[in-house]
Amino acid sequence: MSILEHLKEKIFEDRKALHLIPEAGFNEYKTSAYLQNELSKLGIEFEVIAGTGIVALLKGVSPTKTIAFRTDMDGLSVKEESSFEQHSTHENFMHACGHDGHMSMMLGLARALSSDEVKLIDNVLLIFQPAEEGPGGAEILVKAGVLDKYNVSEIYGIHVFPAVEQGKIGLCPGPMMAMTGEFDIDIYGKSAHGAMPHTGVDGIVIASEVVLGLQTIVSRNVSPINPAVLTVGKLEAGERRNIIAGKARLEGTIRSFDKAVYNQIKTRIIDYVKGIALAYDVVIEIEFRDMYPPVINDQRLFSEFINFHGDKCKVIEPQMISEDFSYYQEKVPGLFYFVGTYNKEKDYVYPLHSSKFNFDNYILLDGLESYINVLTYKGSIQI
Incomplete structure (x- = not known):
């Protein structure tokens, strides 16, 4: 997909910048400032919510629905020992759960939807959410009425995942996380x-x-x-x-x-x-x-996703780990899925929250491509 190649270097640059400044939940001030600056450069209007969270609406030319995408923003209190090119500049904090990657994918989507290559038909809502690691920013955003205010019809969330091999997307219908x-x-x-x-x-x-x-x-x-x-x-x-x-x-x-x-x-x-x-x-x-309710994937959204991603998808067993994406799914149909990062050859084998956790930058393009595929399949964009 030519748009991915065009955006590749900028997405990698975003990840590096965000990787250097991991912050605790509801204290993602530098992170939020970086995101706001990049969205402003693209001419995208947004509102700040819950102190550091950001909600940006991209309006379609003839919208029939609003599709939301969510990324988390916070880091972890872990001293970094990863193989990433440059370690965190915040002592004893790192992006050990890949949220730097999630935000980079979302910025990539913002850039793609703002480009001349893409015609946006439906509304797209980008949710940059604080405090996924705790105490749970999703619940606060939902209670603040974000989904209602923007009339969200369905929502998608991504997590990088070292138990799924690089190049694959892991997901399952119904209960997926505990x-x-x-x-x-x-x-x-x-x-x-x-x-x-x-x-x-x-x-x-x-x-x-x-x-x-x-x-x-x-x-x-x-x-x-x-x-x-x-x-x-x-x-x-x-x-x-x-x-x-x-x-x-x-x-x-x-x-x-x-x-x-x-x-x-x-x-x-x-x-x-x-x-x-x-x-x-x-x-x-x-x-x-x-704490968090179970992540339960909507059957219709799961079937659609499998249909347009084909062999790239890997149906996995439900996981006993948790995610506050579940709060959005209690309000609207939602789909959560894993972007595989496991790559033994490059030693990207360490689990989430490990001080050595890292992944290949090219998996960011897998995530962005999945976002674009969702919107293309639904007729919400034209490329």
Whole structure:
């Protein structure tokens, strides 16, 4: 596609510029300034939302619908060790999740739609969203009425993904990424000397029993045909080797593709912990933090995408990772998909959030091409 070749160097330049300035969620000020400057150069009008987010509407000549595309903007608090040509200039921050690539693809789309090679028929909304990594910028934008204000009929989102080989696009119909939440369990026992355990209430023993019991919730309470994960990833307890621990804290996560299953797991955690507290005559407190809903791809949009991308698509299994793109999908039909980055020959094999995560710049053209294909297939642009 000639337009890709024409835009290639600028897209690569955008990625380098954005890669150097990763910022935390809702603090993407340099990132937002760069994006605003580039959009202004193209003569594209936009509004700033949620502090650093940007929403830009490109109006078609005879619109019958508005198609939205979303990119995330934030980086991660990771010290960079990647093979990228120049490391982050922000100490202990890097684009370890590829959001520099996502933004570059979106700027590429803005440039393509602004060029003389493309005639824009329908409206296209470009959403540059802050804080995908947390606490979740998508929910704030949706609650602010962005989708309603611009009468969005459908929305698309991309994520680079090292579990899919370079040159392929990975996606699936229906549930694709999990609903997620966190829980903390604080156990208040009674400290005592280790030589006199009968005078205390051992927080470590109770915590151990809770950990083992929680493992039965998914295996013995959730139907085996409903995928779910309950993980206790952190346990803190104790002061010294010869002291009975008076307090213990467990931290964990819940993931499921189904809200009913997710809520069932929460209920069983509460019931089980209440029983343990009663048995040991201690106070146990639980705090849940419900995070992102499941990413559920619209069947119609999935079928269309497969039809016009053909062999480039790879139907993958649903993933237990999460994404706040799901908030948009609760309002309008949406499709989320992965642009493959795995390339063993070039050592682009490291997972998302790794300090060594990197990818070939040419995958940015795969993403941009998919955007253009969506609009071409739907008759929203003419090239």
